[in-house]
Amino acid sequence: MGGPYHAVKISDHVYWVGAIDWDIRDFHGYSTPRGSTYNAYLVVGDDITLIDTVKAPFKDELLSRIASVTDPKNIRYLISDHSEMDHTGALPGVIEAIKPEKVFASTLGVKDLTAQMDPGHEITAVKDSEGLELGGLHFTCFETRMIHWPDSMITYLAEDKLLFSQDGFGMHLASSERFADEIVDCPVFEEGAKYYANILLPYSNIILKLLDRVGKLGVEIDLICPDHGPIWRGDNCARIIEHWKKWATQKPELNAVVVFDTMWGSTEKMGRAIAEALEDEGVPTEVMSLKSNDRAAVVTKVLEAGALLVGSPTINNMLFPSVADVLAYLKGLKPKNLVGAAFGSFGWSGEGNKQVNEILTDMKVELVADPLSVKFVPDDEALASCRDLGSAVAKRLKEVVDSGS
Ligand code: FEO
Secondary structure (H helix, E strand, O other): OOOOOOOEEOOOOEEEOOEEEOOOOEEOOEEOOOOEEEOOEEEEOOOEEEEOOOOHHHHHHHHHHHHOOOOHHHEEEEEOOOOOHHHHOOHHHHHHHHOOOEEEEEHHHHHHHHHHOOOOOOEEEEOOOEEEEEOOEEEEEEEOOOOOOOOOEEEEEOOOOEEEEEOOOOOOOOOOOOEHHHOOOOOHHHHHHHHHHHHHHHHHHHHHHHHHHHHHHOOOOOEEEEOOOOEEEOHHHHHHHHHHHHHHHOOOOOOEEEEEOOOOOHHHHHHHHHHHHHHHOOOOEEEEEOOOOOHHHHHHHHHOOOEEEEEOOEEOOEEOHHHHHHHHHHHHHOOOOOEEEEEEEEOOOOOHHHHHHHHHHHOOOEEOOOOEEEEOOOOHHHHHHHHHHHHHHHHHHHHHHHHOO
């Protein structure tokens, strides 16, 4: 099979043969304004091995890129590092097209793949740290459970000092360039932070252990090839690993995020007054109205913040729907090491900010004060209370940052 697409050679034995999704704008609830890629890699030794496939609608693009190197039927082995459908939707069709001799996945990958689909082929389980010699090349597979699914693994190709890192070190970014150092129109580490915050954040403790384990293996890494976004090479490999360590640690930083929605402007006035006080105390503060920021943007800022303050009006005895959405999302992603507070205005009953307070408590945010309430419109006295709240959070945050905890 031919087609308009071509592969890109990225190392002595490896070609990128993935698909570029210029159109995707939502990846299971995470806004992706720059699109994404589903990366797959062709490893050419004495035999040919395919690492991962792509989302189902992109099967022909994958096969076309492979065909620019070799007849897809020449592929003898297929390694599936992660069973989520953005990497395996095309798997049954690809297996049917190439008829490989062996298909490999982790032990849990075998179970998860066959639970989700009929792959049309027996899947061979590889154990953690198991080596595979395929076509004269040496692969080692490492289980990376929960990064990003229980079945996940990464695969190291010794001859090219290359790590196929699956969801690890990825980002949602469609681009004509294949290497991160070639991309000039997008801050790749910011996009990497957004990906980490929205996909990997709950697994930070596991990620720290994995990074430690990989460091102790002492393997040289010249290339990190994720399943989304650009490839890291040279110094960028160490830089993205250092960023992941920082994001996984979430050491408290001297900056704050003030998030709110507003019905008639009162909760916004409160949030702006709180933010002014934080700034006056020397705490850089991001003001995030939910009229103009979505949940993915909020968690990206929270990833590198030390304080989180959330404001909600009360509507029908409940917190505002947009605030509920963001808090449900944040709670699931489990950001850690935050101080903060709840605030909000109300007309009659005032449950909104108390419900925010309960959720922040569940999230283990260290609350500096009781929820701050204002009836109807904040007057000068109420705005002074907002400033006091901002100052109190700033003072506590400085103590936490200074103590290094
Ligand atoms: Fe890119 Fe967890 O799939």
